[in-house]
Amino acid sequence: xxxxxxxxxxxxxxxxxxxxxxxxxxxxxxxxxxxxxxxxxxxxxxxxxxxxxxxxxxxxxxxxxxxxxxxxxxxxx
Amino acid sequence: xxxxxxxxxxxxxxxxxxxxxxxxxxxxxxxxxxxxxxxxxxxxxxxxxxxxxxxxxxxxxxxxxxxxxxxxxxxxxxxxxxxxxxxxxxxxxxxxxxxxxxxxxxxxxxxxxxxxxxxxxxxxxxxxxxxxxxxxxxxxxxxxxxxxxxxxxxxxxxxxxxxxxxxxxxxxxxxxxxxxxxxxxxxxxxxxxxxxxxxxxxxxxxxxxxxxxxxxxxxxxxxxxxxxxxxxxxxxxxxxxxxxxxxxxxxxxxxxxxxxxxxxxxxxxxxxxxxxxxxxxxxxxxxxxxxxxxxxxxxxxxxxxxxxxxxxxxxxxxxxxxxxxxxxxxxxxxxxxxxxxxxxxxxxxxxxxxxxxxxxxxxxxxxxxxxxxxxxxxxxxxxxxxxxxxxxxxxxxxxxxxxxxxxxxxxxxxxxxxxxxxxxxxxxxxxx
Numbered sequence: 297x298x299x300x301x302x303x304x305x306x307x308x309x310x311x312x313x314x315x316x317x318x319x320x321x322x323x324x325x326x327x328x329x330x331x332x333x334x335x336x337x338x339x340x341x342x343x344x345x346x347x348x349x350x351x352x353x354x355x356x357x358x359x360x361x362x363x364x365x366x367x368x369x370x371x372x373x
Numbered sequence: 374x375x376x377x378x379x380x381x382x383x384x385x386x387x388x389x390x391x392x393x394x395x396x397x398x399x400x401x402x403x404x405x406x407x408x409x410x411x412x413x414x415x416x417x418x419x420x421x422x423x424x425x426x427x428x429x430x431x432x433x434x435x436x437x438x439x440x441x442x443x444x445x446x447x448x449x450x451x452x453x454x455x456x457x458x459x460x461x462x463x464x465x466x467x468x469x470x471x472x473x474x475x476x477x478x479x480x481x482x483x484x485x486x487x488x489x490x491x492x493x494x495x496x497x498x499x500x501x502x503x504x505x506x507x508x509x510x511x512x513x514x515x516x517x518x519x520x521x522x523x524x525x526x527x528x529x530x531x532x533x534x535x536x537x538x539x540x541x542x543x544x545x546x547x548x549x550x551x552x553x554x555x556x557x558x559x560x561x562x563x564x565x566x567x568x569x570x571x572x573x574x575x576x577x578x579x580x581x582x583x584x585x586x587x588x589x590x591x592x593x594x595x596x597x598x599x600x601x602x603x604x605x606x607x608x609x610x611x612x613x614x615x616x617x618x619x620x621x622x623x624x625x626x627x628x629x630x631x632x633x634x635x636x637x638x639x640x641x642x643x644x645x646x647x648x649x650x651x652x653x654x655x656x657x658x659x660x661x662x663x664x665x666x667x668x669x670x671x672x673x674x675x676x677x678x679x680x681x682x683x684x685x686x687x688x689x690x691x692x693x694x695x696x697x698x699x700x701x702x703x704x705x706x707x708x709x710x711x712x713x714x715x716x717x718x719x720x721x722x723x724x725x726x727x728x729x730x731x732x733x734x735x736x737x738x739x740x741x742x743x744x745x746x747x748x749x750x751x752x753x754x755x756x757x758x759x760x761x762x763x764x765x766x767x768x769x770x771x772x773x774x775x776x777x778x779x780x781x782x783x784x785x786x787x788x789x790x791x792x793x794x795x796x797x798x799x800x801x802x803x804x805x
Contacts, residue, residue, distance in 0.1 A: 309645065311581070311584060312581060312582065313712060313715060313716065313719075337580060338450075339515075339516075341449055341451070362587060
């Protein structure tokens, strides 16, 4: 999944709400064809809802070390 | 792209916050009861006033805080949204608040209130358990927290059903083995409901807010199962009168609780933060109190010299409920409430106005001082079990101070929220 990403944001080890804020900031700058990969220590259910509400699609994958990978792009891209 | 800052508001801010604001009110009532009854309250765990005090803390303070937190945490950690959260929160809040008051009135010499308490608490917890179970029903148990939340709901249901049975038995003077049923009710309430929920939530919030490593995978996978299976087995053998098996399984429950607390302290020591904040300190004291309570319980069980003394059950109860759960709940309030204020203000700004820094929601020095008042009230309550004549009234006063301060800090967060809501609305309506 990491190979498909244009931007990688490692938000592991950050205290809330920093992962959410950094993800939003990265998405504000995301070009229509780009993909953002966010690395998190757990599944970000509130982020999923925000993405769905705002026209983004995403895929989630789970690494063996517990890291959750969320690959985000514009729905039209 | 600013529209991204719009979240949906599930659950609405009012749903969890009404529970959080009510919890300290019950701790204040508990403090007033100590001041009213004085040293007599520390004579035995079985006096009517002591049972009223216990339920003001467990049903009044703890249950309010735990159900409010669950309403908030289900969507965040499990993606499970409670349907009609405003309605569910309003009814559950009213029912369990009224139930806690009626239960205390029943213990304080008005037996007809026991039946009313049973009705209110039965309706409130049944509605909550049904709403939470419905929300979780379609959610796969993909992580130990989701499984732990589901299992803890079983713990809550059994605890409340046993409580209803006891309440009706007291109200109607039914001939039931009340002491044995009370012990089973207590074990389910502490281990299968409270410790299971605490552990399920801790698996997420301790690493997330305290920047520690994750709990070991084996521990995370097995703990909540053990927290529900052990009370089931222990209840059965205790009802069957198998003494050795009963003592062994009861000791296993104490060791399980101690293991969770030790594991949490170990993770805290591996955290990356240079200096513990108030929330971490409250967690640390909470875990130390749980370990002390487990050690005391085991010693009293096996040393008749200690087990025969009237003080140890009171000491154990204060360590678990005020030292353990109240400390952790207060610590969680100081993380959850500012985060919710920030999140809902961010949402209200619609991407055009940024929410203020989370650390400004409740002033740091107010949190620190309230925490010290809580620690002082805990230490005085513990010492009052040994010297009630000297310390019962100071303990009541300090519990009153600590929880009035807690209420003040939570109200400050609401005032902050409302002030910034008004500012955001004014800015948005003034801009083209």
